[in-house]
Amino acid sequence: MSTYAIGDIQGCYAQLARMLERVAFDPSCDRLWLVGDLVNRGPDSLRVLRLLRELEGAADVVLGNHDLYLLMVAAGYKRRGSDDTLRQVLEAPDRDELLHWLARQPLLRLEGEHVLVHAGLLPGWTVAQAKALSDEVGAALAGPQARKFLLELAGNEPERWSDKLKGWDRLRVIVNACTRMRFCTADGRMALRAKGPPSQAPAGTLPWFRVPERLSRTHTVVCGHWSALGFHREPGLIALDSGCVWGGKLTALRIEDGAVFQVPG
Structure with a gap:
């Protein structure tokens, strides 16, 4: 049995299929860990969703910002980007089944000493706290106010976590940290507009995983989201977004031995 963590797919079905062939993936005994951003900007989000839904039980998914988008x-949010490539999914005959499956995926999965999340964890969160907060978002997505939640989700405020936060603000901070964050201050204020490499950190910030004494350093975080960082490993971190949708590579890492596999975008 092997476990393959795979970076942001973003609708690049052909590259995902080649990766599964490359590693000789066997759903009867192997597992996939998908770090989110399954869809959008690439050409074939619909086939990606259908494949991963079929692999349920062998594929563990967390939500990325494009998946939430x-x-x-689908819930009625109107401000769409010019590079949105979601029409196939939205018009598919199995749209509702796929969206229901996607909305039931968590922001975070805890697998032994590994944490699977799309973007990162705020430095003041323990792994246990982050898991509990992910569960709050999951309950909102599955609850009677799910549509209202999705329509209130956009925005960068509040910029930092507080245990006193309630309602949509509380959920928005959790989602932004887990699916959008790259840089933050030592006390956890997120710089959500910054997208460059670590060398271009906004003044007073640093990559979230390099905040001294971050409480999640007890585990190895497996994430994606940051194509300007690229495939990167350091103690406590495996970052897998190598820009497949931008002509880079799709990266997979076998958890058991650290072997790396890549296919061109």
Whole structure:
């Protein structure tokens, strides 16, 4: 049995299929860990969703910002980007089944000494706290106010976590940290507009995983989201977004031995 963590797919079905062939993936005994951003900007989000739904039980998924954007658009969110490539999904005959499956995926999965999340964890969160907060978002996505939640989700405020936060603000901070964050201050204020490499950190910030004494350093975080960082490993971190949708590579890492596999975008 092997476990393969795979970076942001973003609708690049052909590259995902080649990766599964490359590693000789066997769903009867192997597992996939998908770090989110399954859809959007690439050409074939619909086939990606259908494949991963079929692999349920062998594929563990967490939600990325583009996956949540798809759910927002389906709920009636109108402010869409010019590079949105979600029409196939939204018009598919199995749209509702796929969206229901996607909305039931968590922001975070805890697998032994590994944490699977799309973007990162705020430095003041323990792994146990982050898991509990992910569960709050999951309950909102599955609850009677799911549509209202999705329509309230966009925005960068509040910029930092507080245990006193309630309602949509509380959920928005959790989602932004887990699916959008790259840089933050030592006390956890997120710089959500910054997208460059670590060398271009906004003044007073640093990559979230390099905040001294971050409480999640007890585990190895497996994430994606940051194509300008690229495939990167350091103690406590495996970052897998190597820009497949931008012509880079799709990266997979076998958890058991650290072997790396890549296919061109």
